[in-house]
Amino acid sequence: xxxxxxxxxxxxxxxxxxxxxxxxxxxxxxxxxxxxxxxxxxxxxxxxxxxxxxxxxxxxxxxxxxxxxxxxxxxxxxxxxxxxxxxxxxxxxxxxxxxxxxxxxxxxxxxxxxxxxxxxxxxxxxxxxxxxxxxxxxxxxxxxxxxxxxxxxxxxxxxxxxxxxxxxxxxxxxxxxxxxxxxxxxxxxxxxxxxxx
Numbered sequence: 001x002x003x004x005x006x007x008x009x010x011x012x013x014x015x016x017x018x019x020x021x022x023x024x025x026x027x028x029x030x031x032x033x034x035x036x037x038x039x040x041x042x043x044x045x046x047x048x049x050x051x052x053x054x055x056x057x058x059x060x061x062x063x064x065x066x067x068x069x070x071x072x073x074x075x076x077x078x079x080x081x082x083x084x085x086x087x088x089x090x091x092x093x094x095x096x097x098x099x100x101x102x103x104x105x106x107x108x109x110x111x112x113x114x115x116x117x118x119x120x121x122x123x124x125x126x127x128x129x130x131x132x133x134x135x136x137x138x139x140x141x142x143x144x145x146x147x148x149x150x151x152x153x154x155x156x157x158x159x160x161x162x163x164x165x166x167x168x169x170x171x172x173x174x175x176x177x178x179x180x181x182x183x184x185x186x187x188x189x190x191x192x193x194x195x196x197x
Contacts, residue, residue, distance in 0.1 A: 003073075003074040007072060007073045007074060008073070008074045008075075008076065009073055009074070009075045009076065009098060009099065010075075010076045010078070010096065010097040010098055010099075011075060011076065011077055011078070011097055011098070011099045011100065011101050012077075012078045012080055012090070012093040012094050012097045012099075012100045012101070013025055013077055013078065013079045013080060013100075013101045013103065014080050014082075014090050014093070014094065014100050014101070014102055014103070014113075014117035014121070015082050015102050015103035015104060015113060015114055015117060016082050016103075016104075016105070016108070016111035016112065016113035016114045017081070017082035017083045017084075017113065018082065018105070019082060019103040019104060019105045019108075019111075019114075019133055019134070020103055020105070020133040020134055021060070021079055021080070021082060021103045022041060022046050022048050022049055022060055022064075022079055023040070023041060023046070023133075024101075024103055024131060024133060025046075025047070025048055025064075025066065025077055025079045026038055026039050026040075026046045026047060026048070028068055028077065029047055029066060029068055032068035032069060032070050034066070034067075034068050034069070035047060047064075047066055048060065048064035048066060048079040049064065050064075060079060060080070060081040060082070060083075060086070061081055061083075061086055062081065062086065062089055063078050063079065063080045063081070063089040063090070063092070063093050064078070064079045065077070065078055065079075066079070077101075078093040078096075078097065080093050082103075082113050083113075084112070084113060084116075087113070087116065090113075090117060090120070091120060094117070094120045094121055094124055094126065095124065097126065098126065098127065099126055099127040099128065099129070100117065100121040100126050100127070100128045100129075101128075101129050101131060102114065102117060102118060102121070102128055102129070102130045102131070103130075103131050103133050104130055104131070104132055104133065104145060104149065105133060105134045105137075105140075105145075106132050106133065106134050106135045106137065106140035106141060106142055106145050107134055107137050107138075107139050107140050107141075109144065109145045109148035109149075110145075110148045110149060110151075110152040110153060114153070115152060115153065118153045118154075130149060130153075130157060132145050132146070135163050135166070135167075135170050136167065136168060136170040137167065138167055138168070139167070140166065140167050140170075141166070142159075142162070142163050142166070146159055159176065160175070160176050160177055161173045161174060161175055161176060162174045162176060164181060164183065164197065171183050172184065174196050175193070178193070179196060180193035180194065180195075180196070181193065181194050181195065181196045181197060182194075
């Protein structure tokens with residue numbers, strides 16, 4: 001079914017290598033109902049990484065395009081490689097989108113490619129949303145990562161979601177815009193919102 005041009009959004013998913021960009025795109029596809037199961041990097045079953053070399057290296061080697069339909073809009077997602085050896089695809093993707101979704105590891109914080117992607121997006125005057133990813137990992141620290149975002153990228157970075165728990169005890173997130181909590185068993189689509197614990 002055709003979509004009105006005003007309801008189409010083009011977003012590049014960018015960031016340093018191993019920040020979960022491809023897994024994030026996979027989760028977005030699953031959440032929107034575009035796919036019926038979550039693929040994994042380890043199993044070589046993600047939608048974006050389909051090439052044998054990508055499976056063997058367990059990393060994206062080229063940009064991958066996919067889309068989701070969400071709340072009456074079509075969102076074209078360009079999942080870009082995070083390795084600096086393949087940054088040409090990231091640069092090309094940022095030239096053709098209206099916004100960037102910047103993935104940052106809650107363990108590592110802002111890294112070299114994060115800064116490069118942010119600066120390119122700044123140069124192209126793109127809207128940006130940062131996703132602090134990997135919150136369930138050992139040594140993950142949301143607040144330390146938020147501070148590094150403010151120090152190294154922009155003092156205007158502000159949290160719109162907060163984690164419930166930390167590291168292996170992460171149980172969900174709080175949506176600060178709507179003041180609701182979201183907790184869901186792993187591998188399921190979004191649960192109904194609940195009161196903030």
